[in-house]
Amino acid sequence: MDYIVEPARSLPVVAKVDLCVIGGSCTGVFAAVRAARMGLSVALVEKTNALGGMAGNGLVCVWHSLYDTELKEQVIAGLTYEMTERLAKVNAIKTTGANPPSFVFNPEELKIELDAFVKEHKIQLFLHTLYTAAFTDGRKVTAVAIENKDGRGAIEAGFFIDASGDGDMARHLRLPHYIPEHPQPPTACWYLQGDIQSMDYISLLRTCGPEFGLEDDWGWGTTLPGGSDVHMRADTHVFDAFCADASDLTRAEMTGREQMRRIVRLLNARGNGPYRLLSACSHIGIRETYHFVTRFRADWKDLLLGRRYEDAVLNGSYRVDVHLTNPRGITLMYLDGRKVTQYGRNERTEVSDWREELGVSGPPATYYQVPFDLLVQERYDNFIAAGRMLNADEESFGALRVMVNLNQLGEAAGVAAALCVDGDVPVQKLDGVSVRRALKAGGSAL
Ligand SMILES: Cc1cc2nc3c(=O)[nH]c(=O)nc-3n(C[C@H](O)[C@H](O)[C@H](O)COP(=O)(O)OP(=O)(O)OC[C@H]3O[C@@H](n4cnc5c(N)ncnc54)[C@H](O)[C@@H]3O)c2cc1C
DSSP states (O other): OOOOOOOOOOOOEEEEEEEEEEOOBHHHHHHHHHHHHTTOOEEEEOSSSSSBGGGTTTOOOEEOOSBOTTSSSBOOOHHHHHHHHHHHHTTOEEEOSSSSOOEEEOHHHHHHHHHHHHHHTTOEEEOSOEEEEEEEETTEEEEEEEEETTEEEEEEEEEEEEOSSSOHHHHHTTOOEEOOSSOOOOBOOEEEESOOTTSOHHHHHHHHGGGGTOOSOOOEEEEOTTOOSEEEEEOOOOTTOOTTSHHHHHHHHHHHHHHHHHHHHHHHHHSSSOOEEEEEOSSOBOOOOOEEOOSOOBOHHHHHTTOOOTTEEEEEOOOEEEEETTTTEEEEEOTTSEEEEEETTTTEEEEEEHHHHHTOOSSOOSOEEEEGGGGOOSSOTTEEEOSTTOOBOHHHHHHHTSHHHHHHHHHHHHHHHHHHHHHTOOGGGSOHHHHHHHHHHTTOOO
């Protein structure tokens, strides 16, 4: 590869704050809001035009149950619950009939509600602004470089949270990382207009898919709140694309859109037409890229057996949900022991009981936890990465990666940042129990 040498230049410092958060999904926004509520001045940097991350520009509009698996105890509250209440006030959220019930929301309304949320908390928001580099001094991160219409600038802060999904900042800080052998494939979500309720949509795709150039694959979809013939569909997959790689990401975006068109063509030829590709996500849904090493690595057995921690920062009840690349399919593992793997579009299903296989008896756990150490890296005193870059094995990642869980990690990161800044404590020395206490005092169900 050829190189050019970039001349050194001075960067204008565009903000000096207590906390700088990179990435504006709910993980990042909730980190920012929690820290602001605890008195920190906060800057939030988002590379796209809107907040919400996958739930906004990715059109991924489902939050799972806030209850334990028996629906007896609300195990998730905090800002996730607050946001569901806010969305309910503008008729932008509904609960599904699934068991346990999930929430389906309107992503456009979520973006607007998140705008209001950051405004109310006087968070300095930078949209259309890409984080590009980190500056350090010994064990401290001192500043980040950003790029936007004004050019290149710097934000100085006392603490930094990387909520970029891929862990862009953690990577620039050279924190130890790993990539799974088969990262879960990305999916481009889209809005389909037309009648798919009166037919067996999945079977139609299975039988006619090959003729229209579609691979045997798995997918799901939902209608939006308000009721209409518009369906959010998540039934594309781009296999073998590692979306933290620029050329793979470009290919994945284009291939995802092409798959949407093929499905619409198939439906118009064989379904109860007419059908229309109404709109496509403005960012492909990335499930998995880099993971970063922290003090605690989530382990699926501890998770699904419901191990408890006195410094828990997250409660969850969502099952393990792993999208398989080879062979194509999906594996679901429930807390009650069921393990179901579906290959292709419902082509073949394998069922087993992981509790039986482990020789576990007694009542199953109804929810799980992870401790604060999941957020603690060893190298920098004032840095946390929160989001899907978390440290986990394949199965526990398949459970923890959903938004009702990552939202809580964002909140925990924001609270930890506030405690570190206030007490002038390195994150490695922070007592996880105090983080849990502060989360609880701020409305979490821990
Ligand atoms: C198709 C699909 C379906 C899914 N279905 C569900 C579901 O039904 N329910 C559920 O709960 N979960 C679901 N998930 C999982 C869930 O959506 C993700 O795991 C979760 O949204 C990841 O959150 P995150 O905050 O880590 O990252 P993201 O949501 O990816 O957010 C990262 C944010 O950082 C910004 N950013 C990235 N790099 C930079 C940078 N350099 N500078 C500035 N900003 C940057 C991005 O623009 C984005 O806003 C699904 C995922 C996919 C892909």
